[in-house]
Amino acid sequence: MATPRELDAFLANVERRAYKTAWFAVHNEENALDIVQDAMLKLAESYGDRPPEELPALFQRILQNTIRDFYRRSKVRNLWTTVFSALGGQGDTDDEGDLDRIERLRDPNSEQQEQPDAALEQRQMLQILENELAKLPARQREAFLMRYWEGLDTAETAEAMGCSQGSVKTHCSRATQALAAALKAKGIQL
Amino acid sequence: MTHETHRPTPSQDDLLAKAMVNVLDQSTDSLPSQITARLAQMREQALAHQKQWQSALQLAGQGTQRAIGGLFGDSFGSATDWRRWAGSLGALAVAAIFMFWQAQNQVEQLASEDSALLSEVLPPTALIDKGFQSWISSDTLDDQQ
The missing domain is CATH 1.10.1740 (Rna Polymerase Sigma Factor; Chain: A)
Incomplete structure (x- = not known):
């Protein structure tokens, strides 16, 4: 207990x-x-x-x-x-939501300019990674975050997601590949 | 944090993912203070509702019931048992009232006998005298004849 x-x-x-x-x-x-x-x-x-x-x-x-x-x-x-x-x-609500979302995705932090280059690069990488994570299909994102960020093993992730361990592996692999490809497309190599 | 780092042969995907979550970790370090404060507040709130304490109270209740059960029987506590217990208590009360009433009657009877004896002209000691008793009985037999 x-x-x-x-x-x-x-x-x-x-x-x-x-x-x-x-x-x-x-x-x-x-x-x-x-x-x-x-x-x-x-x-x-x-x-x-x-x-x-x-x-x-x-x-x-x-x-x-x-x-x-x-x-x-x-x-x-x-x-x-x-x-x-x-x-x-009147359809303003959705438009506002979209605008907010775009603003958030842009969201340049004012402190960025004062940071050294390495820190700025790191921050930009984080921003891109967060945006790409948000774009992933929900199941892939769930699997990726639980498996790698939370450190659950495949069996625990499968149990939490209510699917097989094979599905977890597939979701994780696809998510990782998609994120890596998106970062590479923006000139970021991990 | 519990990132999985002890895999013997991590695949390319695992290494990439690990590099990505290292970057993501920074996002949690740089959360705005109002969000971290809200999170801490939520945590406090959740702790106040932890099931363990409710269970502890329930366990205390069950313990008391078990103790009573030990005295009066293990099934003490259910609705059926309460009815049974109420019936038994009722029967006991009726028996107690009946016994009390009988004792009262007996006391009253003795009291009336005592008062009759004391109000008699004949002294009480005469009644335990054997000669007087035989005289009474012979006198009664004569009257009948």
């Missing part, structure tokens, strides 16, 4: 990556935070009595399910928005 201290340590270790994972999926700061909050609460309320070693896989599964729930809710909300926009002739 995980003690409060163990759960605290686990969440503290995983929360930032969880936020970024959610952000890659939903491209919105507030929504990403909401998703992480839901996932943390679900883990604590439903699985807080589990051994600490089970927490990483459980949390990833909850996080991915919460992201999927968000997609589902968004789809329903977008459907109604489309219906009302069609009736009312």
